[in-house]
Amino acid sequence: MTTLTNLLVIAAVLVLVVRRQMRVQRLDSERRFWILPLILGALALRDPQIIDHQHAVLSGGLLAAGLVAVLAMGSVWGWTVRLWRAADGSVMLKGTKATVAAWIGMLAIRLGLYGIGGALHVHQSGSSLMLGMAVLLLVRSLVVNWRARALEPTPPTALLH
Known part of the structure; x- marks a missing residue:
């Protein structure tokens, strides 16, 4: 894919993800949250230009630094999302100012x-x-799903009201 196409895909994913994160939504823990990152990662890794072969060491170092940064930021992002249990026991989430x-x-x-x-x-x-977006989305989803599993279950009496 061309750089312009890649940037358009990244921009579209960013807009979609950020808009969704700032709305209250139900966390579907059964959903295959890894599919979009897998597709983005596969598309990125198909590109032979992902590493500048004239500056392979510097290019690889920048790629590695970017991936380490998105690993950290994906974790931070996953921890900034507000999670709670709704009355029906489902897990709800919403992005915050953080x-x-x-x-x-x-x-x-x-x-x-x-x-x-x-x-x-x-x-x-x-x-x-x-590739960075793929890693970011995957890490964020892993953190959010891990946090959701740690939430206290809704007491049965709360479901009756």
Whole structure:
């Protein structure tokens, strides 16, 4: 895929994910939350330009730094989401102001890494951003699902009212 196509896919996923995160929604723990990250990751890894072969070490280092950053930010994002049990026992979630701050922080880190790569004349493929998005979404979903399992179950009497 071209860099423009990759960026459009990333932008569309970002808009979709952020909009959904800021609304109250039911957590479907049975949902296959790993499908979108798997698709994004597969698309990204198909790109032979994901590493700049003229600057392989620097390019690989920037890719690794970006992936470490999204691992951390995915965890932070997963912890900023508010979780609670509804009266029917289902788990509800909603993003908070801290969620927005986590997104802003992630964007700042990604822009910083992109700036470093540009200053070092390393070509950076949009596929590296797509791979980062895949890792970010997967880690966030893992954290949220793990936190949801730790929530206290709704007492049976609460369900009767």
